[in-house]
Amino acid sequence: MSKAYEVNFDGIVGLTHNYSGLSFGNVASLMNKEVPSNPKQAALQGLDKMKYLSDMGIKQGILLPQERPHIPTLKALGFSGNDEHILKAAFKYSKALLHACSSTSSMWAANAATVSPSADSDDRKLHITPANLTSKFHRSIEPAITSKMFNVIFSDTDLFTVHPILPPSNYFTDEGAANHTRFCKEFGGKGVQLFCYGKYGFRDNQVTRFPARQSFEASEAIARLHQLESKQVIFAKQNPKAIDAGVFHNDVISVGHQNVFLYHEEAFANTPEIIAELEQALRAVCRTNLIAIKVPSSRITLEDAVKTYLFNSQIVTLPDASMRLVAPSECQESDNVRQFIDEMIASSTNPINSVKYMNLHQSMRNGGGPACLRLRIVLNEQELNKCNQNFILNDELYKKLVKWVNKHYRDQLLPHDLTDISLLNETRTALDELTKLLKTGPIYDFQR
Secondary structure (H helix, E strand, O other), X not given: OOOEEEEEEEEOOOOOOOOOOOOOOOHHHHHOOXXXXXXXXXXXXXXXXXXXHHHOOOOEEEEOOOOOXXXXXXXXOOOOOOHHHHHHHHHHHXXXXXXXXXXXXXXXXXXXXXXXXXXXXXXXXXXXXXOOOOOOHHXXXXXXXXXXXXXXXXXXXXXXXXXXXXXXXXXXXXXXXXXXXXXXXXXXXXXXXXXXXXXXXXXXXOOOOOOOOOEHHHHHHHHHHOOOOHHHEEEEEEOHHHHHOXXXXXXXXXXXXXXXXXXXXXXXXXXXXXXXXXXXXXXXXXXXXXXXXXXXXXXXXXXXXXXXXXXXXXXXXXXXXXXXXXXXXXXXXXXXXXXXHHHHHHOXXXXXXXXXXXXXHHHHOOOOOOOOOEEXXXXXXXXXXXXXHHHEOOHHHHHHHHHHHXXXXXXXXXXXXXXXXXXXXXXXXXXXXXXXXXXXXXXXXXXX
């Protein structure tokens, strides 16, 4: 078995980071609508998390922000004239439309794609399927540039397959790795993949307060595309009650890492059965036991789970083989959740023996914690060496990115600032400089 690493590719927060309340079903997004944002602070908080993980010896990559406001989308919707006229006309027509075309939601890289490592796929290639994100208009703008970026990073077609997005429709709504977890004994060995879904595309669905996003049919299609054996795949239906509490993605209510699974007892429609399936599959495929850490509702309610984003923490394996929980500072501020974490890391029944609380307030106010900001990609040594090294974080790149953020980002932004042509010009200038810094060649529409 070749040495392999779980590389976290984090999205860099974009220059138009704002609180427009675009995501119905995301409680934090709705609660903070039109609150002033700090794009510079948001980007630096995200970079600090990346640097922290890199300093711990964990491989860390980056994904670029996207051009926003997105003028090509507004042109496709019939707005014409120069860029300034388009921005003002779109705002006059629909403030919500301009806000949607200005969203920096691509920062939440967990939604960028679903990834299966070469150890799991029949053709022994790493498979990446960018998410179509058709559940939300503001996110459906992202896949074209996301796909282009993945093809720049993973250009060696002998090792990597970057699939087209699934057909964009209500039947195949795909939200990426936020609803996908891979379990394994060692990163380079065979794994078991858990696909979570909230609805069926071709069947009637239970009506809920908030709509489900991931479809069963999309999850099935990705498993086929990635050439996974049936014994390696488990499909789990999200609990409608959890969705109604604000669990719009499964990574808000459970998190897995290697053979450890931290989950809320109300995560799935049939939680005990899913845990039993996982236990059996890990023994058969990975030759290891599942370490299941159940969080009872009596200890932490669904509402507290959503408020603190405990399950949107990252679990990482350190160089000494111990595990650490990287949690949002909101967990530390909750007496109940902090006490549970203290008990968990003190217990000898699981390998998580330390915790790091991180300030990601800017992201959290829009409903995205540590796990939302990263896409996990398992790479063996050959694959890691063959991916574009300009996207792998090191001390030099971190310093350059911090300098770039401090140079270009604003300290405060309100939704009505999105009509400012200066903001669009600032964004394009910054992104053009970033692509030159990373030697990517043209990626964005304005660079054509």
